[in-house]
Amino acid sequence: MPTTPATAANSSSNGTAEAIMLELVDENGTTIGTAEKLAAHQPPGQLHRAFSVFLFDEQGRLLLQRRALGKYHSPGVWSNTCCGHPYPGEAPFAAAARRTYEELGISPSLMAEAGTVRYNHPDPASGLVEQEFNHLFVGMAQDRLHLDPEEVGETAFVTADELAERHARAPFSAWFMTVLDAARPAIRELTGPSAGW
Numbered sequence: 001m002p003t004t005p006a007t008a009a010n011s012s013s014n015g016t017a018e019a020i021m022l023e024l025v026d027e028n029g030t031t032i033g034t035a036e037k038l039a040a041h042q043p044p045g046q047l048h049r050a051f052s053v054f055l056f057d058e059q060g061r062l063l064l065q066r067r068a069l070g071k072y073h074s075p076g077v078w079s080n081t082c083c084g085h086p087y088p089g090e091a092p093f094a095a096a097a098r099r100t101y102e103e104l105g106i107s108p109s110l111m112a113e114a115g116t117v118r119y120n121h122p123d124p125a126s127g128l129v130e131q132e133f134n135h136l137f138v139g140m141a142q143d144r145l146h147l148d149p150e151e152v153g154e155t156a157f158v159t160a161d162e163l164a165e166r167h168a169r170a171p172f173s174a175w176f177m178t179v180l181d182a183a184r185p186a187i188r189e190l191t192g193p194s195a196g197w
Helices: 005-009 037-041 092-104 160-169 176-191
Strands: 021-025 031-036 048-056 062-067 082-084 109-122 129-140 152-158
Touching: 021 037, 031 037, 037 129, 048 092, 048 109, 048 176, 062 092, 062 160, 082 092, 092 109, 092 129, 092 152, 109 176, 129 176, 152 160
Parallel strands: 048 129
Antiparallel strands: 021 031, 021 048, 048 062, 048 082, 062 152, 109 129
């Protein structure tokens, strides 16, 4: 992936772990400051910028990921294709493409903006809070996946009906249905009416 000023400023060249900083925003999505990632998720949560990606295959099936068991936030639950946080100063579109490549080893094709959604979702399992101004993106997954096992436990392509069945019996992230419902108009535009989204 190409290096941008935001990614260069937030990567460590000497192999040491540095604090991951998030962009704090107001209710309109205007940047008002920064906070360390874990601190921003401590109750009651600080409103910060995030993104969610929904990628589909040629048959109109959604690529889901099950978050790796080692993640401190929402481990082992199913969620959308990719989600995360832009670095301060990083465009949400660039962050979405970057993290999709880092987690899944693919570069999305035909990725387009699908609006924004603001939500407040406490996670009962971890005690953390998702106070997010989330930028939504939809696109196609046309390459072979190369998963980062520290980020992704497994993946599955599902139809709309299969998602409903899976959602009824398996744990999903607290934010999943909120971001999916907000992205549905763009998803329908991408996949067509026959896909059932």
